[in-house]
Amino acid sequence: MIELRKALAEIQIDKLAIVATHTDALNNLCERESMLFARAQENKPDNAPSDLLLGLFTKLNVEALSSLNAHLDQIQAMQSAIEEQVGRKHAESFKLPVVEELLLVTHIWVYVQGYLGLDYSLANDHAMQTSETLSPLVGLSVDKIRTQFTQSYYQGYREFEARKPPSSGWKRWFEKWFN
Template identity: 40%
Template sequence: MIDLKQAICDIKADQLNCVHFESLQWQQFYQGNNGLFEKVQHAKPTRAASQHLLGLLTKAHIESLSQIEAHRSSVAAMNQAFEQQLGKEHAANFHYQDGEQLVLVTHLWLYLQGYLNMDFSLANDHAEQTAATLVSLKGGDTQVIRTDFMASFYQGKNVTQQASETHGFIHWLKNLFR
């Protein structure tokens, strides 16, 4: 049985730009989810860790998105007050922790979907929905944020393809010497 951090490292998701194990977002994610990750591994030990991780990240994404949706109006009002009182430059210094958590979870979740060779269109739809939610709170460009999320999807896909190509070459080489 492995912990959540090891599962992230095993699929090489720790190479994502947004994954910093010492960051507050990672610490909160880890503390909130590692116990459940260990519990599901114990309950279904024959399943691959990546499958448990998919369930956990799906759950975390839904919960994080729901948390933000529940507080959307109060967060928008708070951001507006900061901008009016402090100006845009100083207001940008305040960080919305739930939003930052959603960004981390979304990158991990989409990376894993790519890693598992899941459907592009579903991943793209989730990336777009999440980007639109974040833009509604803090502003920005939905397409830029969606593209950034999808880069994680493709990074996961590339890791799997490289492993497959390496495995295929090694298999071919072994067959050559049989």
């Protein structure tokens, strides 16, 4: 059995820029979710850890997104009140843990999708949905946030491509021609 943090390290999650800036949040998340990851490995011993990571981060994304959506009005009201009291510049220094976690979880989730070679359109759809929720809270456009998420997908996809065994000459030619 492999620990959650080690499973993430093995798929080279540390290459994501957000991991470097949110180390504490990632460590807290790994500590909090390690038992669930261990249970998943016990229940599905034939599954690769990367497949289990997909399931775990799908769950984490859905939960974080629904939690944020459930309290979106209150969060926006709180942000407005802070802005009114301390000004926009100082208000930007206040970070909401639920927003930070959703950003981190989504980046890792779409990275894992790319790492497993899953279809881009699904990752893009989820990135768009999460971006629409986060945009008013982080002060960036939906497209800017979605683009950041899809960059994580492509980082994972590059790892997927690097792990693929080399193709034969004809197969490579067809793949190059039709892709």
